[in-house]
Amino acid sequence: MENLVLVRHGQSVWNMENRFTGWTDVDLTEQGKEEARWAGRQLLAEKFEFDIAFTSVLKRAIRTLWIILDEMDLMYLPYEIAWQLNERHYGALQGLNKAEMTLKYGKEQVHLWRRSYDVPPPPLDWDDPRHPRFDPRYKHVDPKLLPACESLKMTLERVLPYWHEKIAPRLQAGQRVLIVAHGNSLRALVKYLDNISDQDIPELNIPTGIPLAYSLDKDLKVISRRYLADEETVRAAAEAVAKQAEAKQQ
Numbered sequence: 001m002e003n004l005v006l007v008r009h010g011q012s013v014w015n016m017e018n019r020f021t022g023w024t025d026v027d028l029t030e031q032g033k034e035e036a037r038w039a040g041r042q043l044l045a046e047k048f049e050f051d052i053a054f055t056s057v058l059k060r061a062i063r064t065l066w067i068i069l070d071e072m073d074l075m076y077l078p079y080e081i082a083w084q085l086n087e088r089h090y091g092a093l094q095g096l097n098k099a100e101m102t103l104k105y106g107k108e109q110v111h112l113w114r115r116s117y118d119v120p121p122p123p124l125d126w127d128d129p130r131h132p133r134f135d136p137r138y139k140h141v142d143p144k145l146l147p148a149c150e151s152l153k154m155t156l157e158r159v160l161p162y163w164h165e166k167i168a169p170r171l172q173a174g175q176r177v178l179i180v181a182h183g184n185s186l187r188a189l190v191k192y193l194d195n196i197s198d199q200d201i202p203e204l205n206i207p208t209g210i211p212l213a214y215s216l217d218k219d220l221k222v223i224s225r226r227y228l229a230d231e232e233t234v235r236a237a238a239e240a241v242a243k244q245a246e247a248k249q250q
């Protein structure tokens with residue numbers, strides 16, 4: 001039986017509006033809540049059990065976790081929330097429409113911002129009211145660690161220490177772990193778990209609301225991984241994520 005399950009939050013309001021979201025704290029849409037319910041029912045039907053869960057400090061992920069736990073009758077499960085599992089910070093792109101940015105900056109540039117390993121989006125200005133240093137949920141975080149934008153590499157550099165310090169020890173102790181996070185914080189973790197190269201990572205898109213189950217050995221090496229949905233469903237959902245930035249016909 002798999003001992004680690006990753007779930008990207010259900011569709012959010014800005015996913016629906018096709019806006020770059022990053023650290024903006026938008027909620028789930030009704031479709032997103034239904035995706036979360038579906039994920040919970042799938043995990044229950046396949047008799048998954050968990051000892052602990054982890055999520056970010058953003059409500060779209062937290063609410064997805066709550067809904068999954070409710071569907072599994074596991075509302076008592078302990079869980080930890082961590083800014084280190086937040087979505088990649090999309091900097092000054094946050095709030096802007098992905099397709100409109102493709103029209104403005106071109107397909108290649110937007111693809112680099114969304115899917116490259118080490119090209120960050122344009123940063124927020126230091127005094128931009130959206131800068132995390134003004135957000136009370138990060139008041140206990142060293143301001144030097146709070147980003148004005150993040151590449152996937154920068155995201156991995158804050159996800160991985162949290163994985164090693166807080167999550168890996170649970171797995172090595174034999175606990176079964178559920179992580180509900182975001183498209184790019186999970187791309188970072190999957191890059192590490194699956195040993196995906198910097199050159200290949202742009203091809204990876206993670207769909208919302210479909211559990212990705214891993215079996216890890218005692219050294220946390222991947223024995224197996226699978227989505228809890230048929231191959232065509234996963235392919236189509238991942239392709240839809242990739243196409244979000246396609247310029248709409250004017």
Ligand SMILES: O=C(O)[C@H](O)COP(=O)(O)O
Pocket residue numbers: 019020021022087088090098114182183184241244
């Ligand atoms: O932050 C966002 O906009 C989304 O959650 C992920 O966006 P992306 O798929 O364009 O990276």
